[in-house]
Amino acid sequence: MSEKTYLQALNEALRQEMEQDENVFILGEDVGQFGGCFGVTQGLFDKFGEERVIDTPITESAIVGAATGAAFSGLRPVAELMFVDFIGVSMDQLFNQAAKMRYMFGGKSTVPMTLRMPQGAGIGAAAQHSQCLESWFMNIPGLKVAIPSTPYDAKGLLISAIRDDNPVVFLEHKMLYGVSGEVPDESYTIEIGKADIKREGSDVTIVATSQMVYTALAAAEKLKADGIEAEVVDPRCVLPLDTETILESVKKTHALVVAHEAVRFAGPGAEIAAFVAEEALEYLDAPVKRVGAPFCPVPFSPPLEQHYVPGVEDIVEAVKSIR
Amino acid sequence: MALSKKTLTQMYETMNRIRMFELKLQELFAAGEIPGFVHLYLGEEAVATGACSVLTDADMISSTHRGHGHLLAKGGDVKLMMAEIFGRQTGYCKGKGGSMHIADLNLGILGANGIVGGGGPLAVGAALASKYKHSDNVTLCFFGDGASNQGTTQESLNMASAWKLPLVFVNENNGYGISCPQCKSMAVVDIADRAAAYDMPGVVVDGNDVLAVQEAIAEAVKRARNGEGPSLVECKTYRWRGHFEGDACTYRCDQELKDWMEKDPIPRFEAKLLENKTLTEKEVEKIKARISEEIDDAVAFAKESPLPPVSALMDDVYA
Numbered sequence: 001m002s003e004k005t006y007l008q009a010l011n012e013a014l015r016q017e018m019e020q021d022e023n024v025f026i027l028g029e030d031v032g033q034f035g036g037c038f039g040v041t042q043g044l045f046d047k048f049g050e051e052r053v054i055d056t057p058i059t060e061s062a063i064v065g066a067a068t069g070a071a072f073s074g075l076r077p078v079a080e081l082m083f084v085d086f087i088g089v090s091m092d093q094l095f096n097q098a099a100k101m102r103y104m105f106g107g108k109s110t111v112p113m114t115l116r117m118p119q120g121a122g123i124g125a126a127a128q129h130s131q132c133l134e135s136w137f138m139n140i141p142g143l144k145v146a147i148p149s150t151p152y153d154a155k156g157l158l159i160s161a162i163r164d165d166n167p168v169v170f171l172e173h174k175m176l177y178g179v180s181g182e183v184p185d186e187s188y189t190i191e192i193g194k195a196d197i198k199r200e201g202s203d204v205t206i207v208a209t210s211q212m213v214y215t216a217l218a219a220a221e222k223l224k225a226d227g228i229e230a231e232v233v234d235p236r237c238v239l240p241l242d243t244e245t246i247l248e249s250v251k252k253t254h255a256l257v258v259a260h261e262a263v264r265f266a267g268p269g270a271e272i273a274a275f276v277a278e279e280a281l282e283y284l285d286a287p288v289k290r291v292g293a294p295f296c297p298v299p300f301s302p303p304l305e306q307h308y309v310p311g312v313e314d315i316v317e318a319v320k321s322i323r
Numbered sequence: 324m325a326l327s328k329k330t331l332t333q334m335y336e337t338m339n340r341i342r343m344f345e346l347k348l349q350e351l352f353a354a355g356e357i358p359g360f361v362h363l364y365l366g367e368e369a370v371a372t373g374a375c376s377v378l379t380d381a382d383m384i385s386s387t388h389r390g391h392g393h394l395l396a397k398g399g400d401v402k403l404m405m406a407e408i409f410g411r412q413t414g415y416c417k418g419k420g421g422s423m424h425i426a427d428l429n430l431g432i433l434g435a436n437g438i439v440g441g442g443g444p445l446a447v448g449a450a451l452a453s454k455y456k457h458s459d460n461v462t463l464c465f466f467g468d469g470a471s472n473q474g475t476t477q478e479s480l481n482m483a484s485a486w487k488l489p490l491v492f493v494n495e496n497n498g499y500g501i502s503c504p505q506c507k508s509m510a511v512v513d514i515a516d517r518a519a520a521y522d523m524p525g526v527v528v529d530g531n532d533v534l535a536v537q538e539a540i541a542e543a544v545k546r547a548r549n550g551e552g553p554s555l556v557e558c559k560t561y562r563w564r565g566h567f568e569g570d571a572c573t574y575r576c577d578q579e580l581k582d583w584m585e586k587d588p589i590p591r592f593e594a595k596l597l598e599n600k601t602l603t604e605k606e607v608e609k610i611k612a613r614i615s616e617e618i619d620d621a622v623a624f625a626k627e628s629p630l631p632p633v634s635a636l637m638d639d640v641y642a
Binding site: 051056061066068069070071073074093096097101104105106108110111112141164 | 383385414415416417418419420424426427428433434436437438441443444445446447448449450451452453455456474475478479481482485486638639640641642
């Protein structure tokens with residue numbers, strides 16, 4: 001076990017999977033010598049060569065489609081799009097091809113493809129390079145969607161994603177790449193679709209994803225000073241979603257706040273709030289509260305961007321309004 | 324290169340199988356026996372037949388929404404196809420895919436595709452996999468004139484050429500993208516001209532001449548197998564029916580259809596085979612009778628097959 005950044009954890013996952021399975025390869029824009037837009041594939045080109053770390057033209061449809069075609073031809077590609085925002089260019093290849101193939105073909109094919117995409121605001125990249133789009137993918141049967149928050153989760157989930165026989169959308173938050181944490185040196189997996197309780201508490205459940213996990217943990221510390229013990233549940237994957245862990249927590253705490261960076265309206269929190277209302281309304285002492293980004297594109301100017309991303313106070317306030 | 328009697332006979336059989344399969348579907352659709360859409364391949368039989376005749380079972384094809392001909396030419400099972408088109412449990416996709424989504428990975432059929440231009444990137448991936456595994460398999464990417472205008476197709480041509488993939492782009496230019504004639508949708512006359520932009524050979528062939536198609540594809544496949552990269556072969560042909568069954572086809576004139584029907588690829592090939600004595604009249608009759616029976620059996624099989632149980636709805640969403 002040693003301290004590694006989220007970025008190093010991802011890099012290590014890729015390297016170890018490529019070492020143990022020659023069918024695993026990487027393709028994407030500038031993933032080779034350049035090492036990836038944010039540096040996740042750094043060093044892999046030197047180690048594995050250009051046949052396994054393939055630089056593509058800037059053509060997102062062809063990247064996602066080629067990964068899909070290679071996946072059902074027996075390989076395990078890990079494709080990278082520089083920013084999740086570019087998925088719009090290639091959405092057909094993801095949702096009509098990769099996600100539907102198995103079902104449309106009567107279960108006769110598998111598509112073991114992983115599609116890594118950084119998302120999120122915080123680097124002043126403005127509206128076309130900063131979105132959180134997990135709710136798009138959550139609405140597509142056939143996909144799985146991992147959205148890890150910690151370096152430990154990032155490594156274990158990426159290895160699981162690569163080994164999974166389904167197309168997995170792997171959403172990394174670009175503000176998390178530099179975050180450090182304990183990560184085992186050896187290879188390990190984390191079950192896709194299994195939530196993790198990042199902090200135990202008895203008074204309110206905060207379901208938080210990706211970067212919002214840290215915001216929720218900071219909010220929990222503040223709330224502690226006011227005598228409120230928050231439980232922070234990190235789903236780690238939004239599809240499949242670990243509804244069981246969320247329900248158990250809500251049944252214990254009797255209150256729920258959902259926090260994500262994606263826009264609040266029709267965001268992942270809407271689904272979480274709705275199923276809790278359906279399954280455990282009688283356990284709730286107060287309405288479910290959602291914290292999410294406002295319904296506007298991500299702005300450029302630093303004060304606007306900072307204001308756009310939900311903060312600790314937003315979560316504290318949401319909790320206090322029901323506790 | 325002179326083709327063997329066996330190969331020529333097989334090609335003739337395939338063309339007739341496609342023709343009769345499609346004529347039967349036309350009839351069944353009109354009678355209201357088939358759910359959903361069907362996009363018939365009538366008139367284009369020489370393209371799929373000529374192209375697939377040079378492939379092995381291990382080679383792959385990506386197909387289009389007008390895919391029955393490609394699938395049959397690649398060896399697709401008539402019964403399983405018919406059952407799928409009827410939405411039956413016994414069909415290729417257990418009734419989950421229908422006419423536009425039939426696949427048989429064991430035969431290298433990567434699937435028909437409901438999205439115009441959807442198959443290009445997938446074919447690139449399949450060809451990339453062949454190269455990655457150092458196999459000498461080739462992938463054929465069938466696409467129409469409409470799909471040639473899609474960004475995915477251009478991206479695929481570029482990527483395949485940049486990476487010298489073992490891929491052959493087989494353009495079936497049937498003159499219309501749904502109702503839009505080629506003259507309104509692109510400035511070029513020959514789609515094969517676009518190959519120049521990607522530094523690959525671009526060849527135009529008479530798509531109603533199965534031997535011309537065979538020869539052009541054989542050359543392109545040879546190149547691909549030799550590691551010399553992709554080619555684009557444009558096969559000029561014509562769609563006898565509307566875009567889909569039920570399309571009133573008000574956008575084109577009867578004379579145009581009549582002219583093309585006179586270039587029917589099957590009698591043309593048949594005349595050649597009889598003339599050079601590859602087949603006798605009697606053999607031709609026998610082949611036709613046998614295929615007709617095969618199609619009838621497939622229809623009977625489909626009709627007798629059970630519909631999928633509602634309990635199967637959620638099966639196979641995930642592996």
